[in-house]
Amino acid sequence: MNRRELLQAGALLGGAVLGQVSTALAQESDGSVEFPPGFLWGSATVAYQVEGACREDGRGPSIWDTFSHAPGKTRNGDTGDVACDSYHRWREDIALLKQLGLKSYRFSIAWPRIQPTGRGSANQAGLDYYSRLTDGLLEAGIRPLATLYHWDLPQALEDDGGWPNRETAERFTDYSRLVAQALSDRIGDWVLFNEPKTFTQMGYLQGVHAPGRKDPLAFLRATHAVNLAQGQAFRTLKEIKPTLLVGSAFDVSPMLPATVSAEDQAAAVTADALLNLWHLQPALMGDCPAGVLLADRQEDILGFRPGDEAILRAPFDFVGLNYYTGFRVSRVPRGSGIPGADVRAEGAIVPGAPRGKTDIGWVIYPGGLHEILLRMHQVTGDIPIEITENGCAYNTRPDQDGRIRDDARIAYLRSHLKELHRAIKDGVPVRAYHLWSLLDNFEWAEGFAQRFGIVFVDFEQGQKRMFKDSGHWYAQVAATNRIS
Ligand code: IFM
Numbered sequence: 001m002n003r004r005e006l007l008q009a010g011a012l013l014g015g016a017v018l019g020q021v022s023t024a025l026a027q028e029s030d031g032s033v034e035f036p037p038g039f040l041w042g043s044a045t046v047a048y049q050v051e052g053a054c055r056e057d058g059r060g061p062s063i064w065d066t067f068s069h070a071p072g073k074t075r076n077g078d079t080g081d082v083a084c085d086s087y088h089r090w091r092e093d094i095a096l097l098k099q100l101g102l103k104s105y106r107f108s109i110a111w112p113r114i115q116p117t118g119r120g121s122a123n124q125a126g127l128d129y130y131s132r133l134t135d136g137l138l139e140a141g142i143r144p145l146a147t148l149y150h151w152d153l154p155q156a157l158e159d160d161g162g163w164p165n166r167e168t169a170e171r172f173t174d175y176s177r178l179v180a181q182a183l184s185d186r187i188g189d190w191v192l193f194n195e196p197k198t199f200t201q202m203g204y205l206q207g208v209h210a211p212g213r214k215d216p217l218a219f220l221r222a223t224h225a226v227n228l229a230q231g232q233a234f235r236t237l238k239e240i241k242p243t244l245l246v247g248s249a250f251d252v253s254p255m256l257p258a259t260v261s262a263e264d265q266a267a268a269v270t271a272d273a274l275l276n277l278w279h280l281q282p283a284l285m286g287d288c289p290a291g292v293l294l295a296d297r298q299e300d301i302l303g304f305r306p307g308d309e310a311i312l313r314a315p316f317d318f319v320g321l322n323y324y325t326g327f328r329v330s331r332v333p334r335g336s337g338i339p340g341a342d343v344r345a346e347g348a349i350v351p352g353a354p355r356g357k358t359d360i361g362w363v364i365y366p367g368g369l370h371e372i373l374l375r376m377h378q379v380t381g382d383i384p385i386e387i388t389e390n391g392c393a394y395n396t397r398p399d400q401d402g403r404i405r406d407d408a409r410i411a412y413l414r415s416h417l418k419e420l421h422r423a424i425k426d427g428v429p430v431r432a433y434h435l436w437s438l439l440d441n442f443e444w445a446e447g448f449a450q451r452f453g454i455v456f457v458d459f460e461q462g463q464k465r466m467f468k469d470s471g472h473w474y475a476q477v478a479a480t481n482r483i484s
Contacts, residue, residue, distance in 0.1 A: 032484035033421045040143065040432035041478035042104030043097065043454070044389055046150045046194070048080045049441040051110065053087035057125035060116025062152035063162070063203075064444075067210035078447025084439050085463050087129065094136045096438065096455055096465060101478045104143045106388060106434045107133065108150035108194065111175055118154030118171050122178040130179075134186050145386075145434070146183070147191040147249065148176055148233065151199045151210070151444075158211050163200060163222035166303060169229035176233040180240045188245060191320050191388060192233050195251040196226045196279040208445055216341075217301065220293070224302040227282040227312050234283070234314035248283065249320030249388035252276045254371040256350050258330040267331035270339045275327070276372075280379065283314035292340035319380045320388030322436070323416075326350045326368035358412065360393035360443075360450045366415035373423035373430065384431050390416055391436035393443070393450040396468065404456050404468035413470065417483050435474060439465065 028034070048064050068079035086093050097105055111118065113126030130146070137144045149172065157168055176192070202209035205219035213219075230248060237244050255271040257264040273289035281289050286309040293301055327345040334341050347363050355364035369390070376385070391413070396406040413435065424430050440453035448459055454471035458464040477483060 030484065032482050033418060034482040035421060036424065037481070038431075039481060040104045040386075041474075041481075042102050042106060042143075042145070042432060042434040043100070043438040043474075044106035044434040044436050045084075045086065045093075045108075045438050045441065046147070047108045047110035047113075048083070048150070048152045049437075049443070050084040050086040050093075050439055052080065052082040052085045054081050056087065057113070057129065058116055058123040059110065059126065060112040060118075061155040062110070062112045063155055063158045063210035064152050066155050066158075067212055070212070073212065074445050075447040075449045078442065078449075080442045083442045084457050084459075086439070089463065090133050091136060092465065093438065094133075094140050094142070096467075097137075097142055098140045099467075100454075100471060100475045102142065103478070104145055104432055104434065105137055105438075106145040106147065106191070108147035108152075109179055110152050111149065111172075112152060112154045114178055115154060115171075115175055116156075118157035119174065122182065127179070127182045130183060131186075134183060138186060143189065144187045145189045145191065145388075146179075146187050147194050148172075148179060149192065150194040151203075153211075162204070162211055162213075162218075163225050164204065164215075164218040166221070166225045166228060169225045169232060172229040173232040173236050177236050177240065180237050180244070184237070184241045184244055188243070189318075190237060190244060190246045192230050192246065192248045192314070193226060193279070194249045194388075195322060196223070196230070196248070197275055198251055200226060220301050221303050223278060224288075224304065224308075227279055227288075228308065230279065230283055231310075231312045231314045234316070245317040246314070247316040247318040247320050247386070248279065248314075249322055250276070250280055251322040251324070251389075252372050252376060253323070253345075254326045254350075254365075254368045254375065255329045255345065256326060258328045261331075263331040264329060266339075267343045268329040271327065271329045271343045271345045272375075274340050274343065275345060276376070277379065280319070280376075282312040283316060284379070286310065286313045292338075294338055316380075316383055318384045318386055318431075319376070320386050321373070321376060322389035323369045323372060323387065324390065324392075325362040326365040326371075355415075358392040358408075359395050360446065362392075364392070364412060364415075366412075366419045368419075369416050370419040370423045370426075373420070373428045374426060377423075377428045382429065384429050386432040386434070387420065387430060388434050389436040390420075390433065391452050393452050395449070395451045398456065398466065402466070404466060406468045406470045409454070409468070409470040410473045413474065414483055417477070421483065 200222040207214035255268040257268040274292045277289045328348045332344045437452045440451040440457040443450040456466045
């Protein structure tokens with residue numbers, strides 16, 4: 001079977017069946033598992049979620065400034081104005097990474113710091129910030145993994161149509177060039193987009209994230225513009241320095257049919273195409289997965305132009321995967337006749353996942369990490385994979401003695417890392433793991449109500465940072481390269 005056939009066949013197998021493909025694991029007698037030598041242990045944060053300093057040093061407004069300041073859009077009206085104040089405390093944050101013994105730090109670059117209106121020359125003060133951060137990481141022996149777009153589109157570009165306007169792809173390419181010209185002498189590993197599925201869907205279809213639009217056509221156009229931008233920026237970075245390693249980070253989940261009915265099985269295949277492959281297949285193969293939109297209208301709906309196939313292509317050096325939970329998929333006919341519109345994917349309890357939910361309400365499904373890695377490996381082949389995010393929200397606070405006993409997070413991480421190890425054993429070439437997140441931070445529409453960090457941030461008491469028990473546990477994992 002070639003890769004395209006596998007794309008369909010793998011989805012048809014369904015996550016549950018793929019889960020049985022695994023071979024027996026060689027484990028130590030005490031149940032501990034060891035990762036391959038050189039495996040990279042890291043953690044991740046995002047500009048708008050941690051930096052604060054939204055009006056400093058020439059930064060322009062982004063769609064998230066606008067959205068979070070609009071009444072009723074985020075829990076408690078929270079904004080990223082101050083967040084974790086990492087813009088000023090980056091040295092402290094690097095020291096935390098160092099204490100944890102981590103060797104890779106995934107952070108994002110705020111486009112509106114570099115181009116306050118999304119166009120024109122670079123704001124030197126913005127570049128200088130990331131230059132200082134990069135130097136600090138390198139001095140600490142930590143690999144910088146920079147994400148170019150993690151959701152903070154300059155507001156001026158949204159005013160001109162945002163991602164549904166394919167001109168935005170040109171602007172993103174210009175921005176990527178400015179950043180790479182300034183930093184590619186020291187940053188070798190780049191993520192172009194974070195979770196293109198999520199920011200286009202939640203921002204342009206569901207309207208629950210910035211910019212808060214609810215427009216199916218705008219959403220679909222946005223997906224195509226992002227895919228064009230992905231291909232263009234990939235080539236731009238390579239032109240600047242061919243040795244750069246460039247990928248994107250996709251949030252992926254096993255799509256489990258809710259029932260054995262033919263409708264739900266077909267819906268799961270469609271969901272896999274739309275939710276797992278819509279931004280990866282264009283990069284690797286130059287087209288969008290079939291079977292989501294009506295075949296004779298797909299190009300028209302997306303705004304596809306002759307020659308776009310070549311623009312979309314981005315032969316990634318690595319693929320970033322973010323995993324949190326699995327989805328249960330059913331077919332819910334809505335009368336449009338468009339397969340993708342008839343799919344309902346819910347994070348409801350899936351068979352074999354009796355572990356409950358995290359505090360944000362997401363189903364805990366460790367086996368899904370193994371399933372989705374095997375599934376994505378069918379598509380990505382030999383391309384190295386990095387886990388660019390995995391983690392959980394537990395809102396554990398300090399006890400009377402000041403210790404943060406977040407045992408539930410440790411259990412979540414341990415179970416997921418064991419599944420990651422199993423996937424590596426089964427031949428999936430995963431080389432790095434980034435825990436989401438280093439710090440408790442601004443969790444988008446949830447504001448500060450959901451804490452994903454292994455470091456507690458006291459937002460009320462001067463931004464004090466404290467390791468949680470999970471932080472100490474993760475430091476052990478990184479130090480020993482094993483889960484015990
Ligand atoms: O906080 C987010 C992050 O920005 C993108 N991936 C999922 C995380 C948890 O919701």
